[in-house]
Amino acid sequence: MSASPETLAATRTMNGAEIVLQALKDNGVEVIFGYPGGAVLPLYDAIFHQNAIRHILVRHEQAAVHAAEGYARSTGKVGVVLVTSGPGATNAVTGLVDALMDSIPVICLTGQVPTHLIGNDAFQEADTTGITRPATKHNYLVKDINKLAGVMHEAFYVAKSGRPGPVVVDLPKDILIGKGPYTEAPTTPHRSYRPKTRPEPQAIQAAVRLLKGAKRPIVYAGGGVINAGPEASRLLTEFVRLSGMPCTNTLMGLGAYPAEDRQFLGMLGMHGTYEANLAMHGCDVMLNIGARFDDRVTGRLNAFSPASKKIHADIDPSSINKSVPVDVAIIGDAAATLAALLECWQQDPTPQDRPALAGWWRQIEEWRKTNCLQYRQEGAIIKPQHAVKRLYEITRELGRETFISTEVGQHQMWAAQYFGFQQPNHWLTSGGLGTMGYGLPAAMGVQVAHPDALVIDIAGEASILMNIQEMATLAQYRLPVKVFILNNEYMGMVRQWQELLHGSRYSESYSAALPDFVKLAESFHARGMRVSDPNQLDAAIREMIAHPGAVIMDVLVEKEESCFPMIPSGAAHNEMILGPGQAGGVAGVTDEGKVLV
Amino acid sequence: MPNPSETALRNATIAVLVENEAGILARVVGLFSGRGYNIESLTVAPVDDARRLSRITIVTSGTEMVIEQIKAQLDRLVPVHKVSDLTLEGPHLARELALIKVVSRGENRVEALRLAEAFRARVVDATTESFVFELTGAGDKIDAFCALMQPIGLAEVSRTGVVAILRGPSGLS
Ligand SMILES: Cc1ncc(C[n+]2csc(CCOP(=O)(O)OP(=O)(O)O)c2C)c(N)n1
Numbered sequence A: 001m002s003a004s005p006e007t008l009a010a011t012r013t014m015n016g017a018e019i020v021l022q023a024l025k026d027n028g029v030e031v032i033f034g035y036p037g038g039a040v041l042p043l044y045d046a047i048f049h050q051n052a053i054r055h056i057l058v059r060h061e062q063a064a065v066h067a068a069e070g071y072a073r074s075t076g077k078v079g080v081v082l083v084t085s086g087p088g089a090t091n092a093v094t095g096l097v098d099a100l101m102d103s104i105p106v107i108c109l110t111g112q113v114p115t116h117l118i119g120n121d122a123f124q125e126a127d128t129t130g131i132t133r134p135a136t137k138h139n140y141l142v143k144d145i146n147k148l149a150g151v152m153h154e155a156f157y158v159a160k161s162g163r164p165g166p167v168v169v170d171l172p173k174d175i176l177i178g179k180g181p182y183t184e185a186p187t188t189p190h191r192s193y194r195p196k197t198r199p200e201p202q203a204i205q206a207a208v209r210l211l212k213g214a215k216r217p218i219v220y221a222g223g224g225v226i227n228a229g230p231e232a233s234r235l236l237t238e239f240v241r242l243s244g245m246p247c248t249n250t251l252m253g254l255g256a257y258p259a260e261d262r263q264f265l266g267m268l269g270m271h272g273t274y275e276a277n278l279a280m281h282g283c284d285v286m287l288n289i290g291a292r293f294d295d296r297v298t299g300r301l302n303a304f305s306p307a308s309k310k311i312h313a314d315i316d317p318s319s320i321n322k323s324v325p326v327d328v329a330i331i332g333d334a335a336a337t338l339a340a341l342l343e344c345w346q347q348d349p350t351p352q353d354r355p356a357l358a359g360w361w362r363q364i365e366e367w368r369k370t371n372c373l374q375y376r377q378e379g380a381i382i383k384p385q386h387a388v389k390r391l392y393e394i395t396r397e398l399g400r401e402t403f404i405s406t407e408v409g410q411h412q413m414w415a416a417q418y419f420g421f422q423q424p425n426h427w428l429t430s431g432g433l434g435t436m437g438y439g440l441p442a443a444m445g446v447q448v449a450h451p452d453a454l455v456i457d458i459a460g461e462a463s464i465l466m467n468i469q470e471m472a473t474l475a476q477y478r479l480p481v482k483v484f485i486l487n488n489e490y491m492g493m494v495r496q497w498q499e500l501l502h503g504s505r506y507s508e509s510y511s512a513a514l515p516d517f518v519k520l521a522e523s524f525h526a527r528g529m530r531v532s533d534p535n536q537l538d539a540a541i542r543e544m545i546a547h548p549g550a551v552i553m554d555v556l557v558e559k560e561e562s563c564f565p566m567i568p569s570g571a572a573h574n575e576m577i578l579g580p581g582q583a584g585g586v587a588g589v590t591d592e593g594k595v596l597v
Numbered sequence B: 001m002p003n004p005s006e007t008a009l010r011n012a013t014i015a016v017l018v019e020n021e022a023g024i025l026a027r028v029v030g031l032f033s034g035r036g037y038n039i040e041s042l043t044v045a046p047v048d049d050a051r052r053l054s055r056i057t058i059v060t061s062g063t064e065m066v067i068e069q070i071k072a073q074l075d076r077l078v079p080v081h082k083v084s085d086l087t088l089e090g091p092h093l094a095r096e097l098a099l100i101k102v103v104s105r106g107e108n109r110v111e112a113l114r115l116a117e118a119f120r121a122r123v124v125d126a127t128t129e130s131f132v133f134e135l136t137g138a139g140d141k142i143d144a145f146c147a148l149m150q151p152i153g154l155a156e157v158s159r160t161g162v163v164a165i166l167r168g169p170s171g172l173s
């Protein structure tokens, strides 16, 4: 702070591209995912001249962002993307919105035409800050090289503080070429953006008293716990064990609480377990930590957990009372909040209503007996649920560090239901945006960060084609990602909705003209495998895992299997549809429900 | 049965102190259009050159939950320094400035001037067939003036939208 700009300029004048790279290094960046073009050539030249930062050349800019998301979610660091102007930036937009919806810290550097051409419809010009304004947490267009270093540092601060999210820095080519001062990251607080991370003690105390007095409490934890770092998951586990309460996780929160623990009720929501959803419906006190009452979780709002007092802990004040009014709001980081809850729980003299809790558990055990995730693997066709279950059991038995990503559809829900996550940051899925094509590039980003880990994309045959070009990236960098396709020859989730809501008229949801995935893998220098016989499934899974390189495994599964349990859109938690042969209320879908997605 | 406190609408006049930088207005307006909030009036101008701050005044309406959302959403924009719901914070002054063109002849001109005097509107431009009046006040005063001018030759209106400030010594920053 003491050095004047002149002295800094005298000591560290660089061109814009070098300033960008220096700022990346100073912010701890080791890898960037990118794709070159005219507007970013100066940056690529600067990359050529150094070795500290590794560049991974993707095959489509959308994949660069998903790869950066995978990198970020599996490491807790900020993922960095570099794309050119115009089509490079517009191709990145889906990834940016994906990161925004799932609160993933990503910085996307976009090239831009030189400042004097901005607004002229110049070649490969796009209004990138305009297009990405609603697609990012924040964005910058750098028009003054003296501000470049400051903007770069600020971008990191914004991406990772508070509720994390994607940040775009749009870099006109003349700024990349021009010379200017490099300044270090400021040590003073940001002028305007200072999110609150420490929870209010009064709110913590109010929450603890409600929870201790509860007769039917439940903890509902989401992606915010994952985002707060592994310590938050550890504290969550400690808090839940200490208090003896049941715990459910959202799709984004899987792994925040160990799946194999008795107190874990499984995932909740549209395809959540019977016991999790009924416990949410019937609870009298709910602690939501790091989740946002998403519509996939609440079902019909006016029937959502009607008799409960609700405590909502979130780092983003705009999540509070957005769709569900709550009784106690706690604004803060999930780890800080859980630490405070634990401490207060131990100190507050209010006695806990243990007998009532025991009764609540008896009720939950009754619901559990429904065994809502059961299926029957019989006959000559592999059940998709069984494929995921065996994949889980075999990887657990092998004991290697395993990361799972998914595409979007039924296979994603089966992965969430049947793969048990024992720790955070090992499960990567597109929750908020539901982006088909997410899983393969995300897995790629994970594998870059964890070269020795087992990284598997559980995919659908339709989704995988959306970013299949990334097989070439896997080949180039020898990334041994395994693509495990549950091939039902349908856009299964679409087919399921058509069966349920549109009289089984399977309009455009059949996966016609599929490629031969074995040959496709081979053409991308990977191993291709296919399995259709349930008796060969285990051997095939073991062979896939044992193969040292990338694999596409085409698992031919039951074509018209549906994903259950299901809360149809517009229905309440206690109107869940269970699988064939299981008891439970079958809800008719109302016209109001049909409007919903 | 929806609870009345969840469905009753109210107006809110919200003052927002922001970094005076390119794109800030687009962020605020985009937030309102993207999330389907009402904007009844929005004004913006720099208020502190030394600290590079602008002040945005937004008049909106919605349920209590929506208004809370609007404030929280505004507050999490990176360049926003402070969000204040003047409607809740206490008595405040809200003013608009309007330029009102009236085109008329004969007896109507005299009537226009008489009304202007009653409303303390100033004549800021005059020709043999027209006046431009400048009027400051609360929005309903301007509405009333325009309604009265309608039959006697109201030709054009330009309004600033609402600016507002708390009464008394306490302030926003
Ligand atoms: C980019 C994108 N386009 C469309 C959709 C809508 N959608 C959701 S699931 C799905 C079908 C996915 O099919 P597949 O990958 O085969 O998975 P399955 O449901 O069969 O397991 C579609 C089209 C989407 N989520 N993302």
Ligand SMILES: [Mg+2]
Residues within 6 Å of the ligand: A409, A460, A461, A462, A486, A487, A488, A489, A490, A491, A492
């Ligand atoms: Mg499919």
